[in-house]
Amino acid sequence: MKRLIFMFLIFGASTAILAQSNSLTPKEELGKEIYFDKISSPDKMACADCHSPKVGFTGPKAAINLHGAVYRGAVAQRFGNRKPPSAAYATNSPVFHYDGTEGIFIGGNFWDGRATGELLGNPAAEQAQGPFLNPLEHNNASKEDVLEQIANSKYAWMWEVVWGEPISTETYEDIETNYDRLGLTVAEYEASSEVNQFSSKYDYYLLGEADLTDQETWGLTLFNAPDKGNCAACHPSNLGTGGELPLFTDYSFDNLGAPKNPENPFYDMDEVYLPNGEPINPLGDEWIDWGLGGFLETHPDPVWQAMAPQNMGKFKVPTLRNVDKRPGKGFPKAYLHNGAFKSLKDVVHFYNTRDVETWPAPEVAVNINTDEMGNLGLTDEEEDAIVAFMATLSDGYNTHKSSPATSNDLISKATLKIFGQNPFTTMTRLSYYLPEETTIELDVYSINGKKVRTLERGAMSAGDHQVKLVANDLPGGVYIIRLQAGSQVMTEKVALIK
Numbered sequence: 098m099k100r101l102i103f104m105f106l107i108f109g110a111s112t113a114i115l116a117q118s119n120s121l122t123p124k125e126e127l128g129k130e131i132y133f134d135k136i137s138s139p140d141k142m143a144c145a146d147c148h149s150p151k152v153g154f155t156g157p158k159a160a161i162n163l164h165g166a167v168y169r170g171a172v173a174q175r176f177g178n179r180k181p182p183s184a185a186y187a188t189n190s191p192v193f194h195y196d197g198t199e200g201i202f203i204g205g206n207f208w209d210g211r212a213t214g215e216l217l218g219n220p221a222a223e224q225a226q227g228p229f230l231n232p233l234e235h236n237n238a239s240k241e242d243v244l245e246q247i248a249n250s251k252y253a254w255m256w257e258v259v260w261g262e263p264i265s266t267e268t269y270e271d272i273e274t275n276y277d278r279l280g281l282t283v284a285e286y287e288a289s290s291e292v293n294q295f296s297s298k299y300d301y302y303l304l305g306e307a308d309l310t311d312q313e314t315w316g317l318t319l320f321n322a323p324d325k326g327n328c329a330a331c332h333p334s335n336l337g338t339g340g341e342l343p344l345f346t347d348y349s350f351d352n353l354g355a356p357k358n359p360e361n362p363f364y365d366m367d368e369v370y371l372p373n374g375e376p377i378n379p380l381g382d383e384w385i386d387w388g389l390g391g392f393l394e395t396h397p398d399p400v401w402q403a404m405a406p407q408n409m410g411k412f413k414v415p416t417l418r419n420v421d422k423r424p425g426k427g428f429p430k431a432y433l434h435n436g437a438f439k440s441l442k443d444v445v446h447f448y449n450t451r452d453v454e455t456w457p458a459p460e461v462a463v464n465i466n467t468d469e470m471g472n473l474g475l476t477d478e479e480e481d482a483i484v485a486f487m488a489t490l491s492d493g494y495n496t497h498k499s500s501p502a503t504s505n506d507l508i509s510k511a512t513l514k515i516f517g518q519n520p521f522t523t524m525t526r527l528s529y530y531l532p533e534e535t536t537i538e539l540d541v542y543s544i545n546g547k548k549v550r551t552l553e554r555g556a557m558s559a560g561d562h563q564v565k566l567v568a569n570d571l572p573g574g575v576y577i578i579r580l581q582a583g584s585q586v587m588t589e590k591v592a593l594i595k
């Protein structure tokens with residue numbers, strides 16, 4: 098089926114066909130093949146093994162999440178040091194930079210921001226180049242080796258469709274060029290509507306298409322309120338000024354004073370050796386995860402290096418989208434950079450009571466955020482409500498399948514429906530129904546009330562009408578579709594994701 102869609106493209110059919118079948122673009126599709134392929138040495142590890150869709154693109158193994166929370170590499174004895182963050186919504190992170198006005202670092206990928214995006218202009222693309230060569234992850238010998246595996250795969254033909262030539266590894270330049278393309282291709286998949294879905298109950302709620310329960314609504318209020326949960330201070334939850342759906346992270350860094358995870362397998366890596374004879378973690382139990390400060394210490398810019406001390410122990414604010422996404426109700430997940438907490442309730446209780454109840458010592462005792470958390474004074478029920486709200490952030494929420502109106506519906510009023518994808522990336526479909534011949538105006542407005550498109554105008558016959566909304570030229574955001582049919586006016590919201 099996938100192949101068929103490609104054929105259309107190769108033979109010059111318009112890209113609208115792709116959009117209509119709700120499928121991925123060729124580059125996204127190639128990135129997906131690579132993401133799920135076992136490109137490793139030995140040959141048994143894919144990106145998805147540590148970032149699986151069924152748990153919101155983080156670690157999918159119950160036994161690991163319950164304990165150390167760190168995943169082994171392709172070489173079984175070797176472990177890295179952190180919990181896999183979600184690979185979804187990572188592509189929205191800006192290039193790592195210092196914000197002089199706020200006096201803080203922002204952006205990049207990884208818990209410490211070290212996949213900065215400075216080279217490719219895209220943190221996620223730089224991130225994607227790392228794991229293949231990391232001896233603690235995919236453990237491939239070289240870039241050439243990684244590219245050869247793709248060149249010999251069953252989907253190698255897609256590379257040619259996407260990049261206009263087969264993969265060559267003949268010269269040093271070929272290898273560098275193609276390895277950059279590899280990173281960009283994987284990031285393209287990660288940025289696709291299959292990974293960054295924006296399809297949670299909360300998204301539908303923001304679009305006016307789903308209701309939250311009383312408890313969820315209360316949780317949202319507490320989540321936002323500065324004198325209650327204050328969560329939105331770092332995990333923004335509102336539509337942006339241009340109507341963008343919220344990402345639940347501002348991509349800044351903070352030290353929450355999180356405790357160590359004593360089961361982190363990295364503490365035992367003083368007795369596991371790399372091929373060069375060095376132990377993976379010479380410090381053993383004494384190792385401390387310094388987060389952003391640890392990265393800045395190694396940065397070539399001396400100004401940034403000098404700012405390392407005030408950033409020790411800080412980690413990037415993760416998105417909370419999919420934080421409760423799991424394959425079954427009791428399926429365990431691990432939270433924070435080291436997976437020290439095993440439930441959302443524990444996380445919220447920690448924010449609430451860190452400074453007033455007994456908790457294990459913080460891993461890094463400097464730079465701890467004491468202004469925005471630590472003693473929130475929430476009741477047990479209030480904590481539960483915040484947890485219930487976070488459960489509305491899982492992608493794949495099933496709305497009432499809004500089917501297009503049919504002429505069999507003997508209704509006396511005009512109706513308007515979105516029956517294509519919503520949220521959508523390039524094209525979606527609307528349908529409207531008129532009980533009798535009527536003069537209509539069908540327009541698209543930005544969330545600020547500016548008309549951006551006229552779709553249809555004039556006298557239209559009774560019955561069903563379908564209209565395509567192609568939005569290649571519009572910026573991402575929420576838009577309002579407005580139908581005026583005679584004296585009746587109705588609106589629907591759609592979200593465009595770029």
Ligand code: HEC
Binds near residue numbers: 146170179180183
């Ligand atoms: C062995 C497990 C493992 C494998 C395999 C793996 N990752 Fe990761 N991934 C991690 C861990 C752990 C981190 C966090 C590391 C850190 O912060 O130092 C991470 C971080 C990331 C991030 C950063 C997210 C953010 O918000 O900053 C992305 C994106 C990502 N991985 C994508 C990928 C892709 C793409 C692949 C395949 C090329 C891959 N990962 C392979 C474990 C893995």
Ligand code: HEC
Binds near residue numbers: 417470
């Ligand atoms: C001062 C900024 C800040 C505030 C306020 C804040 N968070 Fe966080 N949040 C972070 C940072 C930073 C991390 C990652 C910390 C780490 O890994 O050590 C995080 C991690 C999390 C995680 C773990 C996600 C994961 O994938 O592991 C959850 C859940 C969470 N926060 C929920 C909340 C809730 C609920 C509130 C309000 C009660 C809140 N946060 C308030 C900054 C903040």
